[in-house]
Amino acid sequence: MPLKTQPNLADxxxxxxxxxxxxxxxxxxxxxxxxARLVLLLxxxxxxxxVIQDAVRAATTSPPPxxxxxx
Amino acid sequence: xxxxxxxFAYRRAPSQDRREAxxxxxxxxxxxxxxxxxxxxxxxxxxxSVVLDKRTSLSDGSRAxxxxxxxxxxxxxxxxxxxxxxxxxxxKTGKVFHxxxxxxxxxxxxxxxxxxxxxxxxxQFYFEAACVAAAAKTxxxxxxxxxxxxxxxxxxxxxxLTVTTPDGADDLTAGWLVATDGARSFxxxxxxxxxxxQTFDDQFLICDIKMKSARPTERWFWFxxxxxxxxxxxxxxxxxxxxxxxFQIGPDADRTEATKPENVxxxxxxxxxxxxxxxxxxSCYRFQCRRLEHFxxxxxxxxxxxxxxxxxxxxxxxxxGVQDADNLGWKLDLVLRALAPEALIDSYAQxxxxxxxxxxxxxxxxxxxxxxxxxxxxxxRDAVLELAGTHPFARRLLNSGRLSLPATYDxxxxxxxxxxxxxxxxxxxxxxxxxxxxxxIAPEGNAWLLPxxxxxxxxxAVAAPNAxxxxxxxxxxxxxxxxxINGVPVRWRTAHAPEALQRYGAVDGIAVYLIRPDQxxxxxxxxxxxxxxxxxxxxxxxxx
Numbered sequence: 128m129p130l131k132t133q134p135n136l137a138d139x140x141x142x143x144x145x146x147x148x149x150x151x152x153x154x155x156x157x158x159x160x161x162x163a164r165l166v167l168l169l170x171x172x173x174x175x176x177x178v179i180q181d182a183v184r185a186a187t188t189s190p191p192p193x194x195x196x197x198x
Numbered sequence: 199x200x201x202x203x204x205x206f207a208y209r210r211a212p213s214q215d216r217r218e219a220x221x222x223x224x225x226x227x228x229x230x231x232x233x234x235x236x237x238x239x240x241x242x243x244x245x246x247s248v249v250l251d252k253r254t255s256l257s258d259g260s261r262a263x264x265x266x267x268x269x270x271x272x273x274x275x276x277x278x279x280x281x282x283x284x285x286x287x288x289x290k291t292g293k294v295f296h297x298x299x300x301x302x303x304x305x306x307x308x309x310x311x312x313x314x315x316x317x318x319x320x321x322q323f324y325f326e327a328a329c330v331a332a333a334a335k336t337x338x339x340x341x342x343x344x345x346x347x348x349x350x351x352x353x354x355x356x357x358x359l360t361v362t363t364p365d366g367a368d369d370l371t372a373g374w375l376v377a378t379d380g381a382r383s384f385x386x387x388x389x390x391x392x393x394x395x396q397t398f399d400d401q402f403l404i405c406d407i408k409m410k411s412a413r414p415t416e417r418w419f420w421f422x423x424x425x426x427x428x429x430x431x432x433x434x435x436x437x438x439x440x441x442x443x444x445f446q447i448g449p450d451a452d453r454t455e456a457t458k459p460e461n462v463x464x465x466x467x468x469x470x471x472x473x474x475x476x477x478x479x480x481s482c483y484r485f486q487c488r489r490l491e492h493f494x495x496x497x498x499x500x501x502x503x504x505x506x507x508x509x510x511x512x513x514x515x516x517x518x519g520v521q522d523a524d525n526l527g528w529k530l531d532l533v534l535r536a537l538a539p540e541a542l543i544d545s546y547a548q549x550x551x552x553x554x555x556x557x558x559x560x561x562x563x564x565x566x567x568x569x570x571x572x573x574x575x576x577x578x579r580d581a582v583l584e585l586a587g588t589h590p591f592a593r594r595l596l597n598s599g600r601l602s603l604p605a606t607y608d609x610x611x612x613x614x615x616x617x618x619x620x621x622x623x624x625x626x627x628x629x630x631x632x633x634x635x636x637x638x639i640a641p642e643g644n645a646w647l648l649p650x651x652x653x654x655x656x657x658x659a660v661a662a663p664n665a666x667x668x669x670x671x672x673x674x675x676x677x678x679x680x681x682x683i684n685g686v687p688v689r690w691r692t693a694h695a696p697e698a699l700q701r702y703g704a705v706d707g708i709a710v711y712l713i714r715p716d717q718x719x720x721x722x723x724x725x726x727x728x729x730x731x732x733x734x735x736x737x738x739x740x741x742x
Binding site for chain 1: 573577578580581582584585589591592595
């Protein structure tokens with residue numbers, strides 16, 4: 128199954144709010160750690176390496192291009 | 199120079215008294231585990247070899263300690279497994295800790311009905327000593343300690359060697375040179391061959407201590423423990439109440455300071471508390487995950503650390519080297535007997551390069567988990583550790599080393615197209631090592647399947663006891679050792695045990711397997727067809 132990039136959430140505003148609220152008041156470090164846990168939980172739920180591969184590709188190539196650190 | 203009481207003492211070789219170079223069909227460079235196993239396997243097949251080693255002693259320190267089930271099966275074929283297992287400590291459980299809490303325990307051999315355990319731990323020098331003692335029992339192995347290879351001239355039809363001894367130089371020629379001379383291989387350097395792969399910056403402090411302890415015989419691995427914050431540590435038992443401790447100490451640690459006994463002792467006490475112990479060995483290492491691009495260069499063949507290197511996490515160094523030897527021995531034997539073309543040695547390179555890639559992949563992944571590169575990788579590693587305590591899925595992501603399993607030679611030119619339906623009995627597909635099973639009928643007093651399969655090609659019929667089999671398999675079962683197909687020695691065996699039927703996909707009918715001398719499966723069918731078997735043997739010997 129290819130990665131869904133068409134709208135797939137019944138209430139997108141609520142889901143967005145849910146994720147943002149989880150980060151509320153967190154330091155940059157704690158926020159990054161939360162995201163890492165979230166990605167792993169969701170990746171396991173998806174359970175399909177090709178979908179995850181597509182998502183990685185979409186996240187790393189979507190415009191605007193991410194600013195690459197110089198290291 | 200000679201010391202008759204020391205089996206590793208330099209001895210003058212008879213050829214040193216001759217003016218012209220002495221010729222040997224096979225010279226093995228390096229008397230470590232891989233070279234010794236190869237020499238023993240060749241001797242079992244009636245092939246002579248000269249083994250050269252510049253040392254006059256066994257390895258210092260315990261070095262490789264974990265010997266996997268597949269290695270024990272190979273050593274069983276060579277008649278040494280029982281002694282190794284008796285001397286070593288058997289284990290199959292690993293535990294992973296994060297900070298102070300246990301987050302995961304794994305069992306490496308949950309399936310019953312295998313002769314050999316998942317792993318034993320045994321110091322490398324004991325493994326080598328067992329091989330040296332076995333080599334002394336045959337005059338087919340000419341083991342020359344204190345003979346250092348110092349010159350090499352590789353030619354299309356063989357190799358000229360200069361060996362330096364306390365009595366001066368000795369010239370040898372060899373039909374084949376097998377380089378098992380370790381990570382700093384002289385042979386590899388002589389040929390100017392480099393590695394492909396990567397090196398890692400992190401340093402690890404390794405020490406073996408002797409202590410009496412009631413701790414269980416399990417592999418314990420810590421991430422971020424209080425006694426080594428932000429880094430990893432490992433604890434593993436060996437024979438003789440010796441324990442392997444391994445501390446990640448970071449890329450910038452001062453190696454001289456880190457290995458001072460008083461500093462190591464402080465680490466040991468921080469880890470284990472106020473225990474009584476003595477040091478057996480202290481060392482510090484960095485590691486590489488890399489291999490030669492080609493394991494065969496004309497008449498020079500590379501095996502073990504000379505050909506490929508991995509991190510120690512996963513026990514894939516020594517074990518994969520022993521499997522190299524297992525793969526090469528029968529091929530050299532058939533080529534020297536002119537029963538197979540030299541292309542069979544190319545299949546060694548192909549199969550074992552593929553195996554090395556698998557080991558390097560697993561080792562690199564484990565290394566990237568244990569010593570993550572960069573802030574992002576560290577975050578994900580820490581996220582796995584945090585989630586593993588409460589979420590089972592994350593325990594499968596935890597990687598403290600994926601422990602050595604034998605390679606399956608998928609896609610090998612020696613394999614015959616699988617005649618089983620897709621997905622049937624995948625663990626014993628062509629290219630895979632044969633599976634062991636307790637075998638009910640034991641006229642030779644042998645209760646296990648695997649020991650009946652090695653050393654030569656075997657046609658194995660797996661079938662219910664009342665199944666009708668061709669006359670080749672007739673009673674008494676397993677007594678027919680003679681016979682050959684197109685000159686290649688072949689024996690016929692049957693297996694009937696329920697575990698064999700299940701593991702070989704023969705619950706609902708007969709299954710016929712062609713098994714190579716290294717116990718890997720070359721072909722399999724749902725019925726018996728002599729012409730198919732002949733063709734598969736030709737293919738498995740690179741003759742077709």
